[in-house]
Amino acid sequence: MSQAVLEPDAAASRGMDLLRFATAGSVDDGKSTLIGRLLYDTKTIFEDQLEAVESASASRGDEYTNLALLTDGLRAEREQGITIDVAYRYFATPRRKFIIADTPGHIQYTRNMVTGASTADLALILVDARKGLVEQSRRHAFLTSLLRVPHLVLCVNKMDLVDWDQAVFERIADEFTSFAAKLDAPDLTIIPISALNGDNIASRSENSPWYEGPSLLHHLEHVHIASDRNLVDVRFPVQYVIRPQSTTVTDYRGYAGQVASGILKPGDDVMVLPSGLTSTIAAIETADGPIDEAFPPMSVTVRLADEIDISRGDMICRPQNKPAVAQDIEAMVCWMDETAPLRVGGKYAIKHTTRSARTVVRGLQYRLDVNTLHRDEAAGELSLNEIGRVKLRTTVPLLADEYRRNRTTGGFILIDESTNRTVGAGIIIEAR
Template sequence: MTTTIETTAEALTDGSTDLLRFATAGSVDDGKSTLIGRLLFDSKTIFEDQLESVEKVSTERGNDYTDLALLTDGLRAEREQGITIDVAYRYFATPKRKFIIADTPGHIQYTRNMVTGASTADVALILVDARKGVIEQSRRHTFLATLLGVPHIVVCVNKMDLVDYSEEVFENIRKDYTDFASRLRVPDLTFIPVSALAGDNVVNRSENMPWFDGRPLLSHLESLHVASDRNLQDVRFPVQYVIRPQSHDARDYRGYAGTVSGGVMKPGDTVRVLPSGLETTIEAIDTADGPVDEAFPPMAVTVRLADEIDISRGDMICRPQNSPAALQDIDAQICWMDETAPLVKGKKYAIKHTTRWARTMVKDINYRIDVNTLHRDEDATEIGLNEIGRIQLRVTQPLFVDPYRQNRETGAFILVDESTNKTVAAGMVGGLPHAS
């Protein structure tokens, strides 16, 4: 069998097709790794030697089938334990679109890993075992996906071959899941019955489920429109670095480098610089390949301005009529990631928001939330490892923030323990998803 692949960094960034990031989540043994392996195998995006290696290991294990999960379970510890224990990123492309996959763990103790994997995802693939139906971990993964503002959720009801491809089983799971999801803000929800092991409705339409009139998974992912999801806010350009070349020919060059976090910028546009509040116009926008006529997320560019303004790392370039809020009191939800100590009221940390660093203190803990039941514990005095809570922070200098639901770049931050330099929390500006 001849197979082809397009997974290099160059292939993923050459601009010929658009990019979609999706994260997989599900309980242990729900088939996440097998599903990804099936996507790669049936779309012919694996090397021959990769396939030969997988076939060899499958035979050595005594399997009478090719275990496609081995295409993604690359860590030795994963293979020894039979579970995915970290976020594994995979890259592939089809003629219609490029993909980055974040394969996240299923265990509750790895909630922080799912937060990491899903934080930049356009789509969350939630796997549900057709034999087990919607369980606590299904609800937890859905809650986390909505918490992280993932705009599209695809529920893959897997192992349909083990329930005789029953439409009744699929519809019961769809109803149970929809009942729970109605308590959350889920912008776009799709259900697809699949068998990752047999290949039903993954890349090719299943002949075993003629009652399902939707698209197979890959076709659905190829057709999703995600560009507008990334531009819910106007221009946001956090300055990462001020470029002042020392060469004689470029001594008058002054540019501000960073990654566009919102909106579209063009030469001639009027912009405002925070915190100074001074206004000017964009003179030019440069990239590694030369000047461009416009810049949009997530392009890395250097902006040149018409006027000389005192700008440094951490400043924000935005529209005069649409500026982010400059706040020192931050209402946020956080996922705690430190296994050595919980978050408690009064503790101080370093905070990094876009390209800006400051120091902060925990003013209050509003509540800790049970991600399985959505119950809010308003008597909580601490937030431990992998727990989610809503807190109040006081920051030493203003941060230029948007609500996380409007901009996942300017609405996010991390907390860092200054004594160890460890990242101890991921935070999102604004309240938790609504739960009735």
């Protein structure tokens, strides 16, 4: 039987790093087929899964094993031939562990793509070699740029249907490169592939002797992501205060959470916000015992040399390097609610790192057309899947950074208090 998928903890125990990547593309560009091919070629599916896909392919009348069925798990997706939900898949190679977010391409599922790409290290956009760049391709590139995904891969798929014509590939590559130059896309790689046949997926294909770059899997294994993490600005949102109930331990007080950015070490001088009190790190501990340093995205417990009143939602940082303590926020918001639009004067709960507050929408500066990048300054509301720049006022200060500097402390969600549904996701442009 084929090997099982490695869980994140297993990958970590083997000293492997983790790459999260999101896929996007127009309908029928082959996203799900590509992911199925990656799972198949890396032997991370079970034999019974493959047999089920072969059986489903035969029942559909396909003359080949339709690997797209590995990821299009919803019955509605199989019936319509499109991806609706964000399907997460896991696989590993000897070099790296991967989490894939197979995001839907249609504009009516923009919120799903935003969700899938928000935590991605790399975005993989597919285009059909026969169609070239379409409106959705540009929209996907813009959204990945807006979400500050640091690495971008354009896969020109179905090259076998254009007889591996180098001129077709270069025309699409030049057009996309010109468009990406208008965006913030620091690292762009373009690869010609055939997801159906496996060309340039796990290994270089003989069908494209003119292509001198890496195969897709080789690029995913070797793309450098360590420097993408912010190791300069120390940000440690406190999630939980640990006070053992044991009668033998009376003076233990630890602050548990996930390191958002920066490096923490015992002996470091730190400040706690919003109080502004300072102390020194006495120890950093994990479930396996004390450690010498902590960095993102490690989950640790920090102990301080002084007894300070700290609770959930507070943040540990450097005295000379602090986030903004702000109640007035300007942000780009993607609206996710089907029932009611975002309007000026609307009141919501806001969740930012481990801090919760309430907020009111003070203004809507413009609504952004993600296809044309046109700004509609006369817009009065944001409906489902629309994106706009809004002004918010919170009831208590948020300990925030600009999203372009720190994706963790620069992001938030809006919640409808009456239904407890997440109705919006935002990235902070300015906090004061």
